[in-house]
Amino acid sequence: MDLLSGIDAIVLARAQFGFTVAFHIVFPAFSIGLASYLAVLEGLWLFTGREVYLNLFKYWLKIFAVAFAMGVVSGIVMSYQFGTNWSVWSDKTGPVLGPMMAYEVLSAFFLEAGFLGVMLFGMNKVGRGLHFIATLMVAVGTCFSAFWILSVNSWMQTPTGYAVNAQGQFVPADWWAIVFNPSFPYRLVHMVLAAYLTTALVVGAVGAWHLLRDRANAGARTMFSMAMWMLACVAPLQILAGDAHGLNTLEHQPVKVMAMEGHFQSHPDGAPLVLFGLPDEQAATVRYAIEIPKLSSLILKHSLNAPLKGLDTVPRQDWPPVPIVFWSFRVMVAIGFAMLGLGLWSLWARLRGRLYAMPWLHRAALAMGPAGFVAVLAGWITTEVGRQPYTVYGLLRTADSVSPLQAPAVAASLLAFVLVYFAVFGMGVLYILRLMAHAPHPGEPGLEPGLPVRAAGVTPAPAVDPDRHLQPAE
Template sequence: MDALLLSRLQFAVNISFHILFPAINIALAWFVVYFRYQAGRPGADRNGWLQAYRFWAKVFAVSFAVGVVSGVTMSFQFGTNWPGFMERAGNVAGPLLGYEVLTAFFLEAGFLGIMLFGRERVSQRVHMAASVIVAVGTSISAFWILALNSWMQTPQGHWVDADGVIHVADWFEIIFNPSFPYRFFHMVTASVLTASFLVIGLSAWQVLKKTANAATPRVLKTGLTVAAVAVAAQIWIGDAHGLNTKAHQPAKLAAIEAVWETEKPVPLTLIGWPNEQTKQTDYAVKIPYLGSLILTHSLDGEIKGLAEFEDHPPVAPVFFAFRIMVGMGLLMLAVSWFGWWRMRRCGWQPERLPRWLLKTFAAMTFAGWVATLAGWYVTEIGRQPFLVEGVLRTEDAVTRIVPAGDIGLTLVMYIVLYGVMLVSYVAVLKHMAEHPEYETVSGRHEIGKGER
């Protein structure tokens, strides 16, 4: 394999591992804020909420640490594997990544210590403010990163000189490019679902292992409620995002649906096997008219086929990844809605739920990861063969200096290291869920009293 393919694989491994943790942290930080607010609310049963806050603040801290480590690795790859990207697009990418560090990471890093260790050392108001600032920092971080990624998908507000270097013409147009609003809210909602199912799954595991405490029913109720609302919102946002993709990235949409020739109307292909050699989808199961209805909101809407485009992404990875994302989303919809209804019938007492449902919750703990990864593969592979859509080709940005053998060696090392880290992370969360802290609201441990 050459340096281009190996570099793409290496970056794919890094981004696949890294994105797992922002997908949790963006929303989990706000769950922690909610638990902290409830624990300090006058007249509240603080014991359960305090336990919820302490447990999930630690989960957030572990996730944050792993996310930071893997994020640093990606920044090095811009210089080693993809020097052409920063040489050509650095005038746009550099400042946006810098803004993310200055406005978001400094907030998170600066106030995380107070949030984790300052509850007994600062006033209740200051501690609550620190928790909110950390959560705001995670959201700002998502803003800048998705602004850059969206610009790479739907670039505008720039000009290119004779040497192929991209220059900024209008920062407002670059940041608020055509796909940014859809991509930002789609990712934030995906994080809400990822964090919600993590909350649901670990809470159900505590019930199954009989390590549930006063916090568990409240946490499970919160997770199910948020997930039930967010999954409905995500369907609506995803539909709007699809219309935006049709308008600005029609080749990606054609690959998603494996539309080989321009059609009108278009059936919806539920499943099949895209064959790029014969330009057909083998073993396809189709529903007439439904593709046009979903993709254009019209029964006889037209979709451009892949034959219309000189450059288009590989079809099979995009086709299958999209269906995994949608399938997991529908499963999350069914589980969250049925789970919320069943919990309500049980009086919000999880120990009264059937074991099969608790096991289903536990099995869905990392369902958000599956959907998020599949969605990112659609986004990133669907942009190929470009790094910046229509402006910078992937092959023009790859290293010409680092030998393919060195890239292959580090790729193997990354796979082994990240595999160990992922197993360790899951094992730590499992251990934490099975050995929760039981803390009474008294003395210096009570939020709002006895604090300095």
């Protein structure tokens, strides 16, 4: 009890929700991209008849099943917290957000669950066309789920289309404005692209791992090539989408951008871009700042001398936690450019015909495997912490949203969540890693003339130099 005497229940409630969301968000981010990847693999198999695509489909299907199950279980826990820890928020926003969450279940989760069994167990029981339709429906369902959940969260960031009744509840006045609120399109594109990049990095890392062990494995070569294509094509799009999202945030949530940029002071004649530094909220400055003059104004206003307001124009009680937002934003951006660099490196290797013969590229792809998850978490922290001190931006403060709970009660449930989550989901992640550690079925032997293939049961001749005989097979 004494340990909790200086901690408010609201801090513990926020920590609990943050912990459970952080665990949950990584699984949908992976399953959204992986469901689409499975649909592409099955479609390519049906179109080309190449066995390697079918083998990869079966390989990743097991991993998808485990990740999907963990995403569902971790998501259920969060909904209970709406009633236990955030009952005031649930009461105030329920008439608006409750129906949209129900739409997500009816239009997305039922679609996923309805076709998931056919996708997992029906390949030898239904026709190829019907099975492919089931795979497509699961992929579409994951995107529908992202649509509704991001619409809910975006409404909390940029609330529109509502009225307030006599009980102080937000009630719908214009459903179109509610669902398609100002930040929703930008956030939906940003999140879906992030899911595809996260999946591409994981697939690329698994392919790289097996290429380092057996460069001739056709399955490893195919998955690595596909992942690098996705990375090279989507990473630049994600940077452009992030820029558009940032401009939208500047328009509707300028305080969040001030914290992201570290702008404690207003800049009437052009704001610098602060690359690094240590934000000091008490002194209202970024200490040891490394900055580029006027570049922030150029990025945000497309003019070197455009004025930008700072946190000095905002009451202190309305500031978000600046150091957290400042650094989480930089982590996300840094990983985004690292993805772009890896994609460009793979293009260079591909053009030289050495995509499968550059161990350092493979090691870099392996090291970048978890980077997508880190970027998603950093982006979520930037978005949610940057919204503080509000749950519904500008309308409902976090301090007014929490349930009337005592700190010991919230601390007990938080401790239980930590122990159970690390035990259950830790074992799930370890199982997924063990599945990934198994080499994919080698698929089609003879892809490389002059290079013996272990998959065909042929022992490589000692005189063969793989680097000299390796041919591109993208």
